[in-house]
Amino acid sequence: MLALEPTTTAAEAVTRLLDRLLPALPAGAKVLVKPDWCARHDPRPAENSSPAFLEAVLTWLVAKGARPALGHTALLTPPDVPYLSFTELLKVAGCNELLESFPHVRLIDLETEPMALRRSGDDTLLLPTTLAEFDLVIVLGTLKTHMGTLFAGGAKSLMGLIPDSEHLRYHRDGLHHLLAALADAAWPSLTLIEGGVGMEGEGPHHGDPVPHGLALGGDDLLEVDCAAAALMGISPDEVPHLKLLAARRGRALPGLPPEWAPLVRRYRRPNAHIQHGRRVRVYPGDSCATCQVAASSVERFARENPHRVADVAAVVSMLMLKGLNVWMGHQPQDRPPPPGELSLAVGDCARSWAEAHGVPLVGGCPLRVHEVQPALVEVMRRLNAGELPPPQGGR
Numbered sequence: 001m002l003a004l005e006p007t008t009t010a011a012e013a014v015t016r017l018l019d020r021l022l023p024a025l026p027a028g029a030k031v032l033v034k035p036d037w038c039a040r041h042d043p044r045p046a047e048n049s050s051p052a053f054l055e056a057v058l059t060w061l062v063a064k065g066a067r068p069a070l071g072h073t074a075l076l077t078p079p080d081v082p083y084l085s086f087t088e089l090l091k092v093a094g095c096n097e098l099l100e101s102f103p104h105v106r107l108i109d110l111e112t113e114p115m116a117l118r119r120s121g122d123d124t125l126l127l128p129t130t131l132a133e134f135d136l137v138i139v140l141g142t143l144k145t146h147m148g149t150l151f152a153g154g155a156k157s158l159m160g161l162i163p164d165s166e167h168l169r170y171h172r173d174g175l176h177h178l179l180a181a182l183a184d185a186a187w188p189s190l191t192l193i194e195g196g197v198g199m200e201g202e203g204p205h206h207g208d209p210v211p212h213g214l215a216l217g218g219d220d221l222l223e224v225d226c227a228a229a230a231l232m233g234i235s236p237d238e239v240p241h242l243k244l245l246a247a248r249r250g251r252a253l254p255g256l257p258p259e260w261a262p263l264v265r266r267y268r269r270p271n272a273h274i275q276h277g278r279r280v281r282v283y284p285g286d287s288c289a290t291c292q293v294a295a296s297s298v299e300r301f302a303r304e305n306p307h308r309v310a311d312v313a314a315v316v317s318m319l320m321l322k323g324l325n326v327w328m329g330h331q332p333q334d335r336p337p338p339p340g341e342l343s344l345a346v347g348d349c350a351r352s353w354a355e356a357h358g359v360p361l362v363g364g365c366p367l368r369v370h371e372v373q374p375a376l377v378e379v380m381r382r383l384n385a386g387e388l389p390p391p392q393g394g395r
Contacts, residue, residue: 002218002227004260007196013215014056014192021190021217025136027065032108032134033057034071034188036141036157037093038204045209046199049140051094053194053215057138058102070099071108071130072160086111111163121248123181126166136189139221143198143232145207147270148175148286148329151232151239152204153225154191155183168366171288171329172349180244183221191224192217198232200267206274212265222246223254230256233266272335273325285329291347294367295326295376327359342383344376 003020007013035049054070061068074085086109090096099105113128131137141154149156156179159167170178195214199207214231218224222245226236236242236253246253256264273281284292325343331353337343345354348365355361360383362375 010052069106120181120184143195145203176240179241279323287329
């Protein structure tokens with residue numbers, strides 16, 4: 001079943017949705033709610049499940065006599081930086097005060113739970129055994145674009161079920177393929193997509209808010225995600241992990257219900273890069289947070305080490321005067337670096353692209369901040385001094 005409701009308020013929309021989708025929820029049912037949370041301390045609108053939406057879901061479940069739990073794993077950071085723990089996630093997501101109103105909701109740090117192997121086709125996945133304890137699993141997603149997958153939705157939100165150690169493998173070995181495997185293996189009972197405000201452009205972290213005024217959900221993850229993407233003006237066959245998921249399940253991609261067509265908005269697609277100031281462009285590709293956090297720490301490293309005058313001068317020159325392009329993840333081989341501009345690549349996923357285009361690489365997987373900071377600054381210094389050849393512009 002697939003349902004959509006306008007969001008006058010989150011509480012009203014969620015109540016109407018769940019009344020339609022779970023009309024016979026038995027009292028005492030154990031329900032795991034998995035929010036859509038990202039590893040950032042200052043999230044933008046639609047980056048995370050909002051506290052109001054989460055409150056509405058928990059309120060409805062408690063009123064029906066269910067036994068809800070809230071679960072999520074830690075989120076990926078470089079191995080020498082403290083990860084964003086479950087406790088910290090609750091704080092960042094603005095849920096600490098909210099959860100005081102739900103003293104009987106069980107909070108589960110899935111990072112600390114026992115894990116077991118599950119299969120999807122030829123793929124083996126590591127997932128919490130805790131999932132089997134629940135009668136229902138509800139995954140929350142948001143209407144937002146994604147620079148690595150084009151569209152986020154419910155399937156992408158499922159990555160909050162896997163342990164921190166698995167995130168690296170997903171990004172390194174093929175994000176779209178393993179997302180489809182994860183969605184197939186951890187198929188939720190219900191998927192709810194929050195869309196009072198969506199995110200367009202450089203999601204899931206750097207996009208812009210889009211008032212959309214709706215929420216949707218259903219008991220078929222693929223159907224819900226395809227409808228959500230279509231409501232954003234994104235054809236589901238443009239989203240690789242949705243195409244792969246449909247193939248795994250032997251299905252055609254579902255379409256948008258015709259009566260929902262007037263609700264479609266054309267979300268701005270993500271650019272290939274994020275602009276930092278006027279002179280720095282970051283091309284994240286499908287990179288994971290370890291590369292992104294490590295690379296973004298370089299400017300801070302230079303500022304905090306003023307005795308390294310030559311390094312500071314090089315960084316300032318590149319960031320403020322000459323400009324810099326930073327490349328991560330698996331970049332398309334036919335995407336050359338901008339001619340006449342300085343570029344460097346970060347992380348092992350970018351290695352083949354960097355070698356093909358003659359771009360200096362600071363390798364490693366996982367990257368460690370304390371190693372990558374001085375290495376990147378040294379590459380900047382050498383590029384700035386003309387000691388490294390310019391990129392070849394594609395060859």
